[in-house]
Amino acid sequence: MRELVHRWADGFRHTRPDAKVTIDTRAPLSADGFVDLLAGRADCVSFARELFPSEEAAYIARFGVPPLVVPVAEGSYNTLHATHAIAIYVNSANPLTRISVQELAALFAAPLPTQKAAITRWGQLGLKGKWANKPIHLYGMLPFRQGGNPPGIVNFLERRLLGGREFRGDVKIVADRPGDQALQGIVESVAADPDSIGYSGFGFAKDGIRALALCGADGACVAGTLRGVASGRYALHRTIYLVLPRTGDGRAAPIARAFLHYTLSAAGQAQVGRDSENFLPLPPARAREVRAQIDARARLAPDPFGLRNLPSYVPGAVAPPPQAGYIDAGGAIRIVGYNDMRQMLAAIDTLFTAYHPGFRFLLDLKGTRTAPAALMQGISAMAPMGADFEAAPLAAYRHVVGGDPLAIRVAHDALDPRARSSPLAVYVGRDNPLSRLTKEQLAGIFAQGSGAVRRWDQLGLAGRWRGRAIHLYGLAPDTPLAKIFAQILVPGRALAAMTSFGQSRNVIRAMVHDPDAIGFADLNQGAAKLKVVALAACPACRFSRGSVQDIVSGRYLLDRTLAIFVRRLPGKPLDPFVRDYLRLVLSRQGQAAIAASLPHYLPLNSAELHAERAKLD
Secondary structure: OHHHHHHHHHHHHHHOOOOOOOOOOOOOOHHHHHHHHHOOOOOOEEEOOOOOHHHHHHHHHHHOOOOEEEEEEEEEOOOOOOOOOEEEEEEOOOOOOEEEHHHHHHHHEOOOOOOOOOOOEHHHHOOOHHHOOOEOEEEEOOOOOOOOOOOHHHHHHHHHOOOOOOEOOOOEEOOOEOOEOHHHHHHHHHHHOOOEEEEEEHHHOOOOEEEOEEEOOOOOEEOOOHHHHHOOOOOOOOEEEEEEOOOOOOOOOHHHHHHHHHHOOHHHHHOOOOOOOOEEOOOHHHHHHHHHHHOOOOOOOOOOOOHHHOOOOOOOOOOOOOOOOOEOOOOOEEEEOOHHHHHHHHHHHHHHHHHOOOOOEEEEOOOHHHHHHHHHHOOOOOEEEOOOOOHHHHHHHHHHHOOOOEEEEEEEOOOOOOOOOOOEEEEEEOOOOOOEEEHHHHHHHHEOOOOOOOEHHHHOOOHHHOOOEOEEEEEOOOOHHHHHHHHHHOOOOOEOOOEEEOOHHHHHHHHOOOOOEEEEEEHHHOOOOEEEOEEEOOOOOOOEOOOHHHHHHOOOOOOOEEEEEEOOOOOOOOOHHHHHHHHHHOOHHHHHHHHHOOOOOEOOOHHHHHHHHHHOO
8 A cells, every 4th residue: 555655645745735744664564553553653554454353452452442444445356465356256167156245154154153054065055956965165265374363355254244253164275385375276276176165356367267246135246347346336345444543532633534534535536546556446425425434423432341440551671581482483472272362362462562562473372272281391481271271281281390380360251152162051941930049059950969959849840840850961071161060069079960962052952952951051152942040159149140240240150261371480480571461461451452352251350350460479
């Protein structure tokens, strides 16, 4: 966008001779400019892509409101590297000619944990004969780069097409190769595979593939032509932006608003497309709509968790030890651990970089089980995890390091169905009159030993429920969640025999067919035919079904938390960098970044934060 921004600056100076516009060309990427915006070193940043969710979360964490993101032009039609429109390709042997955006979303989006992939065979898209039962092969790009954020095109598709969900895990990944980027490899893969579908740019078209027309909710289908893309009617056209801070009234500063109005005027839009990038002007109606939005006052972001009252982060003078094993060959700080903490960690990393220019991070997040060994070996700065160390990794860690890792709680688990870590819940059928249970009653139902509760009338149910046996369901006893459930209810005692599964979704699916079922599973994976039982630690205690307020306050019995484990050598202080990073995580800004990041893990309360910060000292 550099040449276009220079043209706009020159034109604006002629209309406002009093205005000084300085263009800093030292930041080659939108991400670099955004860090300057976050740190207060820039008044406006050009963005040739949408903001990453982690960037938006970091900005909200720092300032309490999202930045002002202003569409100023369309991307290109087919200019390589120039924020081009996205084409959906099938093999030329495939008879499909069009697809709706709803079908595309159902095809590519990762299903929720309780669901199966919605579309897996070509017959579900209307193909008949030999095509009806053929499997669909999906091709796409790497879902995440090393810094933790997705490629710009993946981010665009997740936001525009998938409604904030990630891509399915069975997409066949095509990576960049020397001299050949992934989008080229995707079209080559589609041309070689008759059962395939993939996304790329119109500039990568080749023999053996065909671009599909895209149909909207109204049934109107638009082909990916220059005219269709330029009109804004083609569903996967792209946009380029200017991103600015907001003043106290939620708008841009007056001089910035004047500059934005110029870019969106007839004179400003006439500058678009006059360079090799071939960006397209906004359709006139869209430009008028954006101009009206620039002057509108924005509502300040709500603060449902009272985060503005938490202590603010004060950066220390820190640098990672030059000999640290967690620094890779390129100078980036490696963090190995839980994949569902990716977006919150990327947001924290962006914040940390704004406070400490020059830091870079490499997020190697393949799962909780990968974290203990990396922390033990010193090749990860810290170990973000969705569960505690298991016995064997803990024994190995103690043997090598000479003590236990330090566990710092950083967030409560999430209620968002997309989250992999949720508080637990106890479920019964929707028609079951049972509504609440105490911890003692739960132990009687689910634990081995005396005082067992095996009939519904033992819980006070009468009428047709009298004498009927309780059917127990839950997670397999060797799973981390079953161990957590047992530890909360009856430390040291085993769970009773029950119909058990390895995943919550399977527990839920089985229970909906059994009216005498009671079971435990993730709270965020409920089903319409089941209801959550309210729980309390004692008969006089407050009962809760796991509302956001009860989870954050610590009142919910089956709450769970995420933690970051750190390496603490016996008799020695924490690594200064690690300590300062965790001070940010446990500050107002860090907790706001966690709350704003998908999939919306919940912040700690002030008492919990005080306890965790004390551990750092």
